[in-house]
Amino acid sequence: MTYEEISGKEFSSSLRGLNADEVYDHLDLVAQEWRLLEEEYADATSKIKDLTERVEAYKGRENALQKTLESIEGVRIQAVETAQREGALIRAEAELEADKIVKAAETKKMILCEEIKTLETLYASLRNRFKVVLDTVSDLIKSPEELGEQALSSWRSFSVKPAETRNEAEE
Numbered sequence: 001m002t003y004e005e006i007s008g009k010e011f012s013s014s015l016r017g018l019n020a021d022e023v024y025d026h027l028d029l030v031a032q033e034w035r036l037l038e039e040e041y042a043d044a045t046s047k048i049k050d051l052t053e054r055v056e057a058y059k060g061r062e063n064a065l066q067k068t069l070e071s072i073e074g075v076r077i078q079a080v081e082t083a084q085r086e087g088a089l090i091r092a093e094a095e096l097e098a099d100k101i102v103k104a105a106e107t108k109k110m111i112l113c114e115e116i117k118t119l120e121t122l123y124a125s126l127r128n129r130f131k132v133v134l135d136t137v138s139d140l141i142k143s144p145e146e147l148g149e150q151a152l153s154s155w156r157s158f159s160v161k162p163a164e165t166r167n168e169a170e171e
Contacts, residue, residue, distance in 0.1 A: 003038065007031040
């Protein structure tokens, strides 16, 4: 029912009928109330429609945000996995490089130890040769008297027995 239907309603008259003015006044009042209710209903329907559209828009945004969050989470997981793989590769490369450095150092150490042994042997040999040279030079720079005394002491130590002692020993 609408406002126009209520306010335009005609009633038939009867002898003992109701007071027509009262009926029409009451119908006008009901029609006005009905009009207010229709307006409120229209406003409420409009608000419901607006709110429903907004809720749908929010749901759309929520879905978009949820998908974005899921994408971000996927990207984060991939980034973490990539970082872990890269870290493992860097660590492995560093370990290989460290092994190479350690092996090279050990090889150098062995070479240096061999060179040190060779140098020590060479030093000892040169030292002995130098001593011989010094002894020879020392002998060369001795005075004739020193040489004579040295020869005599060498001759004495040679120990030649006198002839008489020799004959007694032979008999």
